[in-house]
Amino acid sequence: MRIRNICCIGAGYVGGPTMAVIAQKCPEIDVTVVDINEKRIAAWNDKNVENIPIYEPGLPEVVQEARGRNLFFSTDVDAAIDKADMIFISVNTPTKTYGIGKGMAADLKYIELCARQIARVSKTDKIVVEKSTLPVRTAEALKNILDNTGNGVNFQILSNPEFLAEGTAVDDLMDPDRVLIGGDIDSAKGKEAVDALVNVYAHWVPKSKILTTNVWSSELSKLTANAFLAQRVSSINAMSELCEKTGADVTEVAKAVGMDSRIGSKFLKSSVGFGGSCFQKDILNLVYIAKSFGLHEVADYWEQVIIMNDHQKRRFASNIVSSLFNTVSGKKIALLGWAFKKDTNDTRESAAIYVADYLLNEQAEIVVYDPKVKEEQIFADLDNLNSRSEEENRKRVTVLNDPYEVCRDAHAIAVLTEWDEFKEMDWGKIYKDMLKPAFLFDGRRLLERKTKEEIGFEFYAIGS
Ligand SMILES: NC(=O)C1=CN([C@@H]2O[C@H](COP(=O)(O)OP(=O)(O)OC[C@H]3O[C@@H](n4cnc5c(N)ncnc54)[C@H](O)[C@@H]3O)[C@@H](O)[C@H]2O)C=CC1
Numbered sequence: 257m258r259i260r261n262i263c264c265i266g267a268g269y270v271g272g273p274t275m276a277v278i279a280q281k282c283p284e285i286d287v288t289v290v291d292i293n294e295k296r297i298a299a300w301n302d303k304n305v306e307n308i309p310i311y312e313p314g315l316p317e318v319v320q321e322a323r324g325r326n327l328f329f330s331t332d333v334d335a336a337i338d339k340a341d342m343i344f345i346s347v348n349t350p351t352k353t354y355g356i357g358k359g360m361a362a363d364l365k366y367i368e369l370c371a372r373q374i375a376r377v378s379k380t381d382k383i384v385v386e387k388s389t390l391p392v393r394t395a396e397a398l399k400n401i402l403d404n405t406g407n408g409v410n411f412q413i414l415s416n417p418e419f420l421a422e423g424t425a426v427d428d429l430m431d432p433d434r435v436l437i438g439g440d441i442d443s444a445k446g447k448e449a450v451d452a453l454v455n456v457y458a459h460w461v462p463k464s465k466i467l468t469t470n471v472w473s474s475e476l477s478k479l480t481a482n483a484f485l486a487q488r489v490s491s492i493n494a495m496s497e498l499c500e501k502t503g504a505d506v507t508e509v510a511k512a513v514g515m516d517s518r519i520g521s522k523f524l525k526s527s528v529g530f531g532g533s534c535f536q537k538d539i540l541n542l543v544y545i546a547k548s549f550g551l552h553e554v555a556d557y558w559e560q561v562i563i564m565n566d567h568q569k570r571r572f573a574s575n576i577v578s579s580l581f582n583t584v585s586g587k588k589i590a591l592l593g594w595a596f597k598k599d600t601n602d603t604r605e606s607a608a609i610y611v612a613d614y615l616l617n618e619q620a621e622i623v624v625y626d627p628k629v630k631e632e633q634i635f636a637d638l639d640n641l642n643s644r645s646e647e648e649n650r651k652r653v654t655v656l657n658d659p660y661e662v663c664r665d666a667h668a669i670a671v672l673t674e675w676d677e678f679k680e681m682d683w684g685k686i687y688k689d690m691l692k693p694a695f696l697f698d699g700r701r702l703l704e705r706k707t708k709e710e711i712g713f714e715f716y717a718i719g720s
């Protein structure tokens with residue numbers, strides 16, 4: 257079966273880049289990305305391709321090539337579903353904030369709404385692809401809704417989790433370590449659906465990297481991959497605290513253990529704590545699933561990854577307070593970076609939010625610079641915590657687009673995102689314009705200690 261029309265529901269960090277690359281690599285397939293968020297769709301359609309809603313290196317070029325040719329962005333969800341042979345569901349699956357499983361389980365209401373809409377609109381057979389990260393066995397619920405509320409057409413459900421990381425999304429999509437496709441490979445129709453999706457990716461991904469499994473393995477592999485990755489960060493962060501007490505240096509330790517080919521060197525960078533929309537949400541979801549099967553030791557094991565991460569963010573912030581003679585009340589603290597990692601404008605669960613909140617609770621005055629995050633986003637992130645009134649946040653936090661202005665007259669600077677430009681700044685000038693003693697807290701192991709100490713900074717880096 258050849259796919260001619262693809263619809264993707266959800267024009268976010270996954271739907272947008274993934275579909276742009278599919279469209280670029282498969283010029284004979286029409287790809288329509290739909291979303292209920294009109295502002296987001298308008299931004300994807302902005303004449304100036306630099307204004308697309310997601311900042312990802314290399315993405316504007318891909319969008320420029322395919323948009324209007326065979327890549328379309330629209331708010332007409334029904335029309336795109338109707339036309340498609342294959343529908344990707346790429347909507348958000350946040351942690352539930354209410355009811356059973358509050359604070360742990362994935363909220364599947366957006367997924368269910370999509371399923372009901374697909375069932376209502378479809379008049380021809382469709383392949384429905386789970387692109388969102390979902391709890392294991394969600395495909396069963398999807399199938400149930402589609403078959404019981406549909407118009408008698410045949411639905412095949414595939415799981416095709418996405419492994420791209422933000423900031424490197426285009427490279428990850430162009431040259432993935434693997435593409436995972438779960439389907440009902442024991443039935444003829446299931447096999448046909450799997451083959452159809454394999455053929456889409458085979459336009460640019462070698463067949464040897466396209467892995468097919470049963471649906472449940474595919475769904476669970478995605479949660480497992482994120483849990484393992486986050487676990488490595490929490491493991492090295494646990495060591496960072498021990499390094500600070502013992503005179504060991506976490507960068508040296510990471511290098512020494514990472515050279516063991518069984519361990520490997522990636523994802524061993526100590527930091528102020530991992531952020532991003534997925535690690536925490538997916539591990540909490542895993543913990544919830546394990547608990548729901550009565551697997552309490554399994555649940556506790558993975559929950560510790562989150563506990564360690566929360567500890568790391570808190571301990572970084574509390575170290576700022578204790579270093580500044582146990583009070584930051586009324587003191588200006590400059591935060592360099594707000595995004596959860598470099599090369600993205602995404603701030604979801606960014607460690608910076610929690611560090612800022614901690615310092616605001618200690619009555620600090622916060623000034624923030626991030627090269628890609630807008631002021632309104634920073635305030636929205638703080639307001640969402642409900643720690644204080646919106647007026648109070650605006651009174652005590654200032655966002656500027658000049659890093660030197662942000663650091664002027666500050667008592668301390670905290671580096672919270674590893675943007676390359678922070679390495680190149682004129683640290684001598686920054687030091688001169690600060691209050692003394694001038695404290696510099698590196699939450700990313702980005703800056704060189706020796707040169708900063710020579711300038712005169714009281715320098716603290718996580719893990720040494
Ligand atoms: N952000 C990332 O790097 C990765 C995310 N994922 C997973 O992919 C999924 C999507 O994540 P993001 O793209 O980051 O989310 P996002 O929040 O950026 O995008 C989701 C979009 O879906 C839209 N939407 C929700 N319900 C809709 C409906 N009924 N009809 C039409 N549009 C609807 C929203 O308006 C939003 O624009 C999540 O399950 C996430 O866990 C997986 C791998 C990487």
Ligand SMILES: O=C(O)[C@H]1O[C@H](OP(=O)(O)OP(=O)(O)OC[C@H]2O[C@@H](n3ccc(=O)[nH]c3=O)[C@H](O)[C@@H]2O)[C@H](O)[C@@H](O)[C@@H]1O
Binds near residue numbers: 421523532
């Ligand atoms: O499911 C998802 O959403 C995605 O989650 C992560 O991707 P992402 O969150 O975009 O970015 P990462 O590079 O994994 O970084 C996550 C966080 O961990 C931190 N991190 C990462 C690596 C490291 O060594 N140290 C460290 O502190 C980063 O600074 C960042 O805050 C995974 O890497 C992707 O494979 C996955 O598809």
